[in-house]
Amino acid sequence: MEPLSWGEIAAQILMQFTPVWIALAVTLSLSAMFKRRLGLYGKLYDSSIGLIGFTLVMFWVFTAIFAPMIIPHDPLTAVSGMKNALPGSALPDHIGGHYLLGGDNLARDVFSRMVMGAREVLKIAPAATLFAFMVGISLGLPAGYFGGILDTVLSFIANLVLSFPVILLFYLLVTPEIVASGIPTYLAAVLFLFPILFLVVLWNARYFTQPMQRNIYVGLTLVIGLWLYAGLAFDADPLGLISMPPNVLIVFVSVVFVNAPTVFRIVRGIVLDIKTRDYVAAGQTRGEGPWYIMLWEILPNARGPLIVDFCLRIGYTTILLGTLGFFGLGVSPESPDWGSTINEGRRLLAIYPHPALPPAIALMSLVLGLNLLADGLREESLKD
Amino acid sequence: MALFILRRFGVMLLTALCLTFIVFSLTNLDPNLEKLAKTQGNARMTDTEVESWLTRNGYRDPLINRYGQWLGVLPGWTLQTPDGETTGRCIDSKTPAESAPRYCGVLQGDFGYSTVFRDEVSSIIKTRLGLTGILMFWVMVVMVPSALIIGVLAGMREGSKLDRGLSTFSIATTATPEYVSGVLFITIFASSAVGLKWFKGSAASAMKGVTWENFTLPVLTMALYGMGYIARMTRASMAEVMTSQYIRTARLKGLSFRAIVIKHALRNALIAPFTVIMLQFPWLLTGVVIVETLFNYKGFGWTLVQGASNNDIELLLSCSVVAVFVVLITQLISDIGYVYLNPRIRVA
Numbered sequence: 001m002e003p004l005s006w007g008e009i010a011a012q013i014l015m016q017f018t019p020v021w022i023a024l025a026v027t028l029s030l031s032a033m034f035k036r037r038l039g040l041y042g043k044l045y046d047s048s049i050g051l052i053g054f055t056l057v058m059f060w061v062f063t064a065i066f067a068p069m070i071i072p073h074d075p076l077t078a079v080s081g082m083k084n085a086l087p088g089s090a091l092p093d094h095i096g097g098h099y100l101l102g103g104d105n106l107a108r109d110v111f112s113r114m115v116m117g118a119r120e121v122l123k124i125a126p127a128a129t130l131f132a133f134m135v136g137i138s139l140g141l142p143a144g145y146f147g148g149i150l151d152t153v154l155s156f157i158a159n160l161v162l163s164f165p166v167i168l169l170f171y172l173l174v175t176p177e178i179v180a181s182g183i184p185t186y187l188a189a190v191l192f193l194f195p196i197l198f199l200v201v202l203w204n205a206r207y208f209t210q211p212m213q214r215n216i217y218v219g220l221t222l223v224i225g226l227w228l229y230a231g232l233a234f235d236a237d238p239l240g241l242i243s244m245p246p247n248v249l250i251v252f253v254s255v256v257f258v259n260a261p262t263v264f265r266i267v268r269g270i271v272l273d274i275k276t277r278d279y280v281a282a283g284q285t286r287g288e289g290p291w292y293i294m295l296w297e298i299l300p301n302a303r304g305p306l307i308v309d310f311c312l313r314i315g316y317t318t319i320l321l322g323t324l325g326f327f328g329l330g331v332s333p334e335s336p337d338w339g340s341t342i343n344e345g346r347r348l349l350a351i352y353p354h355p356a357l358p359p360a361i362a363l364m365s366l367v368l369g370l371n372l373l374a375d376g377l378r379e380e381s382l383k384d
Numbered sequence: 385m386a387l388f389i390l391r392r393f394g395v396m397l398l399t400a401l402c403l404t405f406i407v408f409s410l411t412n413l414d415p416n417l418e419k420l421a422k423t424q425g426n427a428r429m430t431d432t433e434v435e436s437w438l439t440r441n442g443y444r445d446p447l448i449n450r451y452g453q454w455l456g457v458l459p460g461w462t463l464q465t466p467d468g469e470t471t472g473r474c475i476d477s478k479t480p481a482e483s484a485p486r487y488c489g490v491l492q493g494d495f496g497y498s499t500v501f502r503d504e505v506s507s508i509i510k511t512r513l514g515l516t517g518i519l520m521f522w523v524m525v526v527m528v529p530s531a532l533i534i535g536v537l538a539g540m541r542e543g544s545k546l547d548r549g550l551s552t553f554s555i556a557t558t559a560t561p562e563y564v565s566g567v568l569f570i571t572i573f574a575s576s577a578v579g580l581k582w583f584k585g586s587a588a589s590a591m592k593g594v595t596w597e598n599f600t601l602p603v604l605t606m607a608l609y610g611m612g613y614i615a616r617m618t619r620a621s622m623a624e625v626m627t628s629q630y631i632r633t634a635r636l637k638g639l640s641f642r643a644i645v646i647k648h649a650l651r652n653a654l655i656a657p658f659t660v661i662m663l664q665f666p667w668l669l670t671g672v673v674i675v676e677t678l679f680n681y682k683g684f685g686w687t688l689v690q691g692a693s694n695n696d697i698e699l700l701l702s703c704s705v706v707a708v709f710v711v712l713i714t715q716l717i718s719d720i721g722y723v724y725l726n727p728r729i730r731v732a
Contacts (some may be wrong), residue, residue, distance in 0.1 A: 020589070061597070156395075161713070165707040167670045168700075169683075171692035172407065177415035268637055297601045324564045325672065342563055346570075346678060350585050353571040353578060360564040368559035375555060 004088035004098050005049025012084075013100055013111070019066040024058055035356040043380040048378015060362075064122040071112035072097055078107040084352045097258055104341070104355040105348060113336040114358040120304075120337035121366070124248070125317040128255040134195040134311060135256065141294040143264070144271025155268070158261035166258055167323070173254045174330040184250040188233040191256050196225035198207045205292040206352025251330040255320055259313060266309055270302040277301075308374045315370035322363050338363045388576075392719065396712045400705070407497065407704045408451050412699045417443055420695050424499055440465075442473055454496070454701065456489020468613040489608075490705065496698030497546070500690055505702045507698040508687060513706065515591055516672055516683035519602065523668065527607035528661060533612070537619020540645050542623045551619065555614030562674040566605040570678075573601060587679040606671045610664050614657055625649045630704045660716035666711045 004012065014021075035042035044050040063070065073079075079091055086101035087110075101110040143151040157323035159196070178184065199221045207214035231242025232249070274280065275298065283293045324330050325339020333340070345356025410416075422429055429437065438444050442461040445453075453473055460473030475490035480657045488494040495505040516686030538550035559570075571578065574585035583600050590598040591650070625631065626649055634644045673685035680686075691699035 047688060156399075160399055161664070163399055163711040164403060164406075165666060165669045165704070165711065167673045168688065168692070169703055170409070170709060171689070172410045172700075175416075177413065177695075178410070178420060183410075183411045185414075253700075255673045315559065322563060323560060323670070323674065327677070339563070342567060346563075346567060349567060349570050350574065350576050353575050356567050357571060360567045364560050364564050367561075368556055371555045372558050375551075 003086070003090050004100075008101055009088045009098075013099070016070050016072060016111075017063070017374070018102070019069050020059060020062040023062040024055065027058060028055065036294050040377065041379060043383075044373075044376055047380055048373050049193065050380060053369045053372025053374070053376055055367055057373055060118050060369070061122060064119040067115050067119045070093070070115050071109075072100065073109040073112045075108060076334055077337070079103070079198040080107065082107040084348065084355070087354055094225045101350075103356050104276070104344060105352075106344075108354050110341075110358055113341055114338070114362050116336040116340060117338045118362065118366075119357055120335060121318055121321060121363075124252060125243070125314050125321060128252050129259065129310060129317050131191065131195065131252075131256045132259035132313070133263050133306070134198050135260040135297070137267050138194045138198045138201075138305075139260075140264040140267025140269055141299065142290075144268040145275055145290060145294050145298070150380040151268070152372045158264045161257065161261045163267075167327075169258065170324060170327070170329055171252060173257075174250050174324060179246050179250055183231060184246065187253045187257065188249055191253060191260075192233045193228050195311040196221065196229060199225065201291055202295050205289060205295050243279040246334065247330050251321070251324055254330075255317055258320065259317060265310070266305065267302070270305060271298055274298045274301055287322055304378075308378045308381070311370050311374035312375060315367040315374075318367050318370070321344070388723075389716075389720065392716050396716065399712060400708050403708045404701060405451055408454065408699055409447055409695075411436060411695060411700055412443070412447060412450070416695050420499070420697065423694065445521075452489075453658050454698075456487050456491035456494070458489075459486045460484075460488050462593060486669070490702075495702045498691070498696050498699040500694045500696040500699065502575025505699050506624045509684075509702050509706060510551075512682070512684045512687045515681070516676070516685065517595060518590075519599075519606070519672065519675075519681065519683060520668065522599065522603045523606045523610075526603055527611050531611040531614035532536060532612055532614040532618055532654070532657060532714065535657065536622050536650065538615070539619035540649070541550075542625060542626065543619070546651070547619075551616070554612035554615040554619070557608050558616070559612075560609060562609050562671050563678060565608050566675060566678045568602050569605055578722050582682065582706060585679070587681040602681060603679075606668065606675050614660055614664065617660040618653065618657040622649065622653040625653045628652075655722070658725060659718045659722050662721065665714040666697050669710065 024130070031038065031042065032045050035045045053366040065254070073091075076222050079095060081092060082089065082099060082103040084105055085107070087100065087102040089102060091097050091099065097232050099109050104110055104113070139154055143154045151326050157220050172178070173183070192215055200218055203214060203217035205219060207217060227237065227239075228242055231237030235243050235246075237243060271294070279301075280293055280297055288297075321337065322339035322342070325335075325337050325341075326343045328343060330342060331340050333336055342356050342363075345353075346360070349356055398407065412644040413687075417438055418434055419715065421443075425433070425437050429564045437443075439533045440463065442450070442659075445461055451459050461534065462473075462475070469604075474486070475493075493506070497503075498505050501508055510583075534554060535552050541547060549574070557697040573583045582597075584598045585601065587598050588601075596652045601708055631644060633648060634648050639648075665679060665693050669685070672683065673688055675681070676683050676685035678688055686705070686706075688703045690696070691703055
């Protein structure tokens with residue numbers, strides 16, 4: 001078969017993304033139709049920057065969801081004769097098709113790897129950011145609200161982690177030797193406990209006057225939470241459904257560990273500001289417990305800056321994951337995640353730039369989308 | 385003020401002690417020591433041989449004792465080998481057992497011996513830091529003025545077309561980590577296949593002499609990522625100043641826009657970015673590691689990677705000491721500078 005020209009490559013790539021285009025069109029048009037009823041999310045459609053960001057982010061989210069439908073070839077299979085093939089090169093006749101963006105130095109399809117890489121990144125980054133927020137909020141709220149020795153100790157620990165150069169921490173934590181010593185499991189055991197604690201305290205503070213409802217919520221949280229906890233942290237899920245490979249676990253844990261202190265500092269700062277407000281004083285006068293005030297009075301009013309920071313932080317986490325991949329830390333060499341693909345491609349960059357460019361541009365556009373989205377959200381949330 | 389600095393110094397020392405202890409215990413975990421023994425001795429050592437190698441080289445003392453020895457507050461270990469020779473922490477080929485000092489740790493200025501480079505750690509760190517210093521200097525020269533100019537231009541008329549354009553540009557730079565922009569720059573400017581071939585894709589020759597050709601790309605790559613953040617902070621601070629009362633007064637007095645911006649707004653708008661620039665140093669450290677690896681420039685970041693991937697304990701510890709002190713000292717400078725620049729802030 002003939003190799004494709006650049007125009008044909010572009011057309012073919014657009015075709016491959018068909019499921020993403022359909023999903024994007026449905027999401028955007030439905031949301032735009034009902035935007036007045038959708039609160040902050042609906043307001044996003046009034047800001048062009050926010051909308052561009054949201055579209056970019058959703059493009060990658062849908063790419064990750066529909067990845068198996070988009071990829072034309074298996075991302076891990078090498079085809080002989082396609083080593084460093086140029087974009088648009090035709091495969092041998094018995095396989096058929098083309099390598100749309102060329103082949104890498106192990107003769108695998110660059111385009112398919114980039115698409116599958118979106119899945120790898122979006123599997124870890126949002127979840128890790130969410131965990132970091134849970135840890136940061138659960139510790140930041142009491143530190144800011146109670147102050148005193150608790151605040152001093154927690155702030156010291158947070159500053160300690162923050163003054164650790166990120167890259168050194170990764171090099172120390174994300175090694176096979178550390179995995180062998182079991183430290184990631186201990187760290188995971190501590191860090192993964194926070195979401196459960198957070199939710200239990202959250203339900204208890206709200207519903208302790210209605211024991212029936214409280215028991216249902218707390219019970220559900222404990223059952224589901226401890227099941228996930230056993231599976232994720234100790235790989236001991238009794239049903240055998242949930243597990244996390246040790247090398248992914250260590251990456252996950254270190255990313256949470258690096259992000260949580262910053263979230264802690266942000267939450268603590270906001271709480272220090274909000275706790276002087278009248279409605280907090282009103283709650284205290286009513287005789288509400290401290291945890292109710294923290295979780296149901298202060299936290300909802302701190303959501304604006306937290307949502308904005310959440311978007312930014314997913315982007316930052318994506319960059320961190322890329323950094324880990326770039327240094328070949330923690331990921332299996334086969335993995336199509338963007339960081340390690342860039343790392344593999346950079347060695348031959350001067351001669352064959354095409355294997356490194358697609359993942360680099362993909363990573364950049366996702367992070368750019370998240371940053372624009374955060375900017376749009378900030379602007380819209382400041383308006384009211 | 386003196387008390388404030390003193391207290392900050394105390395916290396700083398405590399932080400440094402905690403951090404070095406963490407690094408020390410992580411590098412001295414059993415699997416790491418075993419790896420070290422195998423790379424230093426023989427890859428096919430049996431477990432008992434590994435154990436005896438570790439005992440012979442003083443790795444089997446309790447962790448806290450060895451940390452004390454490394455720090456120089458406990459006397460270095462000594463051991464009598466079966467054939468009557470004395471070995472010890474402070475004893476090597478140059479200093480025989482009789483004249484060896486009792487203490488040899490960081491406090492005595494002895495940073496130890498690098499097992500990867502087979503050289504004194506202090507001399508390695510000194511040369512490598514020098515090279516990184518050159519890189520950092522040029523990065524700062526490029527990054528700080530351009531970030532401030534972008535921020536001031538964007539912030540002086542909030543919401544204008546210029547502001548929109550420059551803000552989008554700064555968001556784009558913060559979304560482009562070094563390993564992405566480096567790859568893009570090498571492809572565009574240095575690749576022999578499709579590129580413009582203006583610059584070199586490797587900065588290895590820059591270690592002997594910095595030229596326009598071999599140093600532009602690494603400096604640009606690093607400056608770009610940090611620039612966006614500083615520019616956005618400057619913009620926010622400038623926009624806030626421009627809405628303040630005294631700027632309105634200056635306007636009502638009939639001063640030209642130019643004079644208002646340069647004489648009145650700028651000085652107050654640059655207080656916040658000063659702190660941000662200082663706090664950028666720890667971030668630049670990660671950037672240094674990436675850029676030096678990508679462009680093959682053998683500075684501090686490259687050394688850190690070598691030390692970490694070969695578990696070179698003493699080199700890694702010294703690297704972390706340097707890194708931690710850079711972070712803590714920049715924090716201290718930013719705090720003091722902030723108080724100094726902003727007369728409204730008083731420390732008790």
